[in-house]
Amino acid sequence: MTRSAVPVRTPTGDRWSGWLIGAIFAGCATALMLGVYARVHHPTGAALDLAGFSSAAYAKAWVATFAAVLALVQVGSGARPHRTEAPAWTAPVHRWSGRVALIVTVPVAVHCMYALGFQWDGVRVLLHSVLGCLFYGAFVAKMLVLTRRGMPSWSIPVLGGLLFTALAGLWLTSALWLFTTKGLHL
Amino acid sequence: MTTRTPLVTLGVVAALLVLLIGANTALVGGRSGPPSPIAASAVAGTPTAGVPASAPAAAPSSPSVQGVFAGRTSDGAIPVAIAVNGGKAAAYLCDGRSVEAWLQGTVTGTTMTLSGHGGAGLTGHVDGSALFGSLNAAGQPAIPFSAAVSTPPAGVFQYRKEVNGLATRVGWVVLPDGSEAGLVDSGAARSPAPWLDPGTGTFTENGVTTTAATVTGTDTVVDP
Numbered sequence: 451m452t453r454s455a456v457p458v459r460t461p462t463g464d465r466w467s468g469w470l471i472g473a474i475f476a477g478c479a480t481a482l483m484l485g486v487y488a489r490v491h492h493p494t495g496a497a498l499d500l501a502g503f504s505s506a507a508y509a510k511a512w513v514a515t516f517a518a519v520l521a522l523v524q525v526g527s528g529a530r531p532h533r534t535e536a537p538a539w540t541a542p543v544h545r546w547s548g549r550v551a552l553i554v555t556v557p558v559a560v561h562c563m564y565a566l567g568f569q570w571d572g573v574r575v576l577l578h579s580v581l582g583c584l585f586y587g588a589f590v591a592k593m594l595v596l597t598r599r600g601m602p603s604w605s606i607p608v609l610g611g612l613l614f615t616a617l618a619g620l621w622l623t624s625a626l627w628l629f630t631t632k633g634l635h636l
Numbered sequence: 637m638t639t640r641t642p643l644v645t646l647g648v649v650a651a652l653l654v655l656l657i658g659a660n661t662a663l664v665g666g667r668s669g670p671p672s673p674i675a676a677s678a679v680a681g682t683p684t685a686g687v688p689a690s691a692p693a694a695a696p697s698s699p700s701v702q703g704v705f706a707g708r709t710s711d712g713a714i715p716v717a718i719a720v721n722g723g724k725a726a727a728y729l730c731d732g733r734s735v736e737a738w739l740q741g742t743v744t745g746t747t748m749t750l751s752g753h754g755g756a757g758l759t760g761h762v763d764g765s766a767l768f769g770s771l772n773a774a775g776q777p778a779i780p781f782s783a784a785v786s787t788p789p790a791g792v793f794q795y796r797k798e799v800n801g802l803a804t805r806v807g808w809v810v811l812p813d814g815s816e817a818g819l820v821d822s823g824a825a826r827s828p829a830p831w832l833d834p835g836t837g838t839f840t841e842n843g844v845t846t847t848a849a850t851v852t853g854t855d856t857v858v859d860p
Contacts, residue, residue, distance in 0.1 A: 492763075567780075575778065632713065
């Protein structure tokens with residue numbers, strides 16, 4: 451990839467395109483690797499999970515719900531982070547809600563990949579599997595794009611929107627499904 | 637100008653991912669002997685420690701096996717037991733409240749395929765003394781499950797009788813630790829099954845003790 455060839459302070463022209471394309475490729479590679487791992491790894495049916503919930507599924511559903519709430523904070527605080535009229539606190543709120551949201555999703559995703567794997571028995575399961583891979587791919591791409599100034603102004607909103615859409619889809623295909631079919635409890 | 641903090645975030649998330657997969661591999665996947673999915677699932681009580689390697693169905697790929705696989709869905713909600721006899725299999729899954737399915741099918745090599753009424757089904761593959769796959773009750777989405785070769789009292793039990801002109805059927809799944817789930821189907825109504833004594837295979841209702849039938853792989857559990 452041409453990452454290292456990209457000059458640092460290049461807000462115009464196609465000089466940012468190498469880094470952006472590299473970031474998107476890294477995101478795609480991440481999504482692909484997670485999907486392949488989840489498919490190739492033999493699902494164990496069980497994995498380490500949190501105590502204090504009625505089952506691993508409920509632990510995951512509640513953690514995912516917490517992440518989904520933080521994702522709403524992300525959209526609210528990320529809408530205008532670079533506008534001068536935005537209050538000063540929006541940037542740290544955006545960064546920290548994002549960090550916490552991402553970190554709490556990791557144990558959930560590891561449980562999915564380790565215990566259940568990438569599956570396609572039914573639309574819900576297939577969608578969830580695909581969105582899970584897409585989510586971390588979009589995250590990797592966004593983090594890499596964020597490291598450079600001068601990226602096209604649409605790149606961060608598009609990647610952020612993709613992250614939010616993926617997480618919302620993940621929540622709808624797992625936690626909401628669990629709460630509506632098995633009951634709303636801890 | 638460059639910003640390094642997103643890379644730190646990325647690194648922390650990646651490290652956590654690797655750490656958790658490593659911990660799972662060490663603590664869940666690294667158990668000696670055959671995997672013990674029931675022990676690892678959220679079943680209360682004793683795990684299936686000591687499923688003997690020489691249990692009756694320890695070589696399920698052989699066409700002349702007889703035995704029972706018992707386990708739960710990955711969310712722990714639905715116990716399932718599959719009786720295998722030769723190339724035939726009969727199974728019952730039941731959450732003890734509203735979800736149940738009787739399934740019938742075949743074992744070919746290490747692959748098990750069963751189906752029931754209304755699109756209910758179970759597919760799995762045998763790996764040593766464990767069975768992994770997915771199952772679904774009629775009209776329900778598929779859920780992954782795992783089961784292990786199990787010794788009594790684990791098994792599938794049923795009782796059928798006509799009561800007040802309604803064909804009544806009671807089914808039970810009993811897991812190796814003696815925990816059980818069962819439902820009574822009477823006409824279109826479902827209600828919790830009476831407690832089945834796993835030791836004797838009997839249940840008592842209205843003061844009358846009745847023996848339930850132990851289902852084997854060759855029994856017909858899905859009416860044509």
